[in-house]
Amino acid sequence: MQLEAKDISFRYGNGPWLFQGINFTLEPGEVVGLTGPSGRGKTTFCKILAGLEKPVEGRITIGGSVISKKGYQPVQLVFQHPEKAVNPHWKMKKVLGEAGRIDSELLSSLGIEEEWLTRWPNELSGGELQRFCVARALGSKTTFLIADEMTTMLDAITQAQIWHAVLEIAKKREMGIIVVSHEAKLMQRLCHRVVEFK
Numbered sequence: 001m002q003l004e005a006k007d008i009s010f011r012y013g014n015g016p017w018l019f020q021g022i023n024f025t026l027e028p029g030e031v032v033g034l035t036g037p038s039g040r041g042k043t044t045f046c047k048i049l050a051g052l053e054k055p056v057e058g059r060i061t062i063g064g065s066v067i068s069k070k071g072y073q074p075v076q077l078v079f080q081h082p083e084k085a086v087n088p089h090w091k092m093k094k095v096l097g098e099a100g101r102i103d104s105e106l107l108s109s110l111g112i113e114e115e116w117l118t119r120w121p122n123e124l125s126g127g128e129l130q131r132f133c134v135a136r137a138l139g140s141k142t143t144f145l146i147a148d149e150m151t152t153m154l155d156a157i158t159q160a161q162i163w164h165a166v167l168e169i170a171k172k173r174e175m176g177i178i179v180v181s182h183e184a185k186l187m188q189r190l191c192h193r194v195v196e197f198k
């Protein structure tokens, strides 16, 4: 089922319009890049797609139906800074628990070591923590993943390992992905098409 944004307009409070009348679709299994200058509203648009921000106009649907606020959210978002996305008072096993049951194959494909599960978030490196955020976003009910600068702060090897694992899973599950990045080479390598936010 397709993820569809129809006639989306948004502004914060009474501020200027960030964007108006945006139409966008993402098919299952499709990898689409989102690029454009800083501050144009890419992250805001991603939040709207994931139901974290309400559009002023327009609607988001999956297979023609508005996504319910209750229960597991099928559109999952991973941001650049994992330390802002996890509860510092929860050990990693509990952090992962938010996604429901996570299979150990997924954890090992993301390079997550068993021993890390008993640690606190501040006992992991940024790259290690981000692997957990990716794993958490890939619960079995996720149908679309939004990667907003997901690997920007990581070294090339970690970046490659994470994307390899994510793309394998996406292929297996026919999951659609949005990649937000300023790195043209990464976009070229990963995406079927790229949309520019002007």
Ligand SMILES: Nc1ncnc2c1ncn2[C@@H]1O[C@H](COP(=O)(O)OP(=O)(O)OP(=O)(O)O)[C@@H](O)[C@H]1O
Residues within 6 Å of the ligand: 012, 018, 036, 037, 038, 039, 040, 041, 042, 043, 044, 045
């Ligand atoms: N909660 C908020 N309240 C008011 N303004 C906001 C809020 N969040 C973001 N903005 C503003 O909205 C604009 C768009 O921000 P957004 O983060 O969506 O842009 P972006 O295209 O993702 O930028 P970047 O490429 O730098 O990440 C910016 O000018 C930002 O200052």
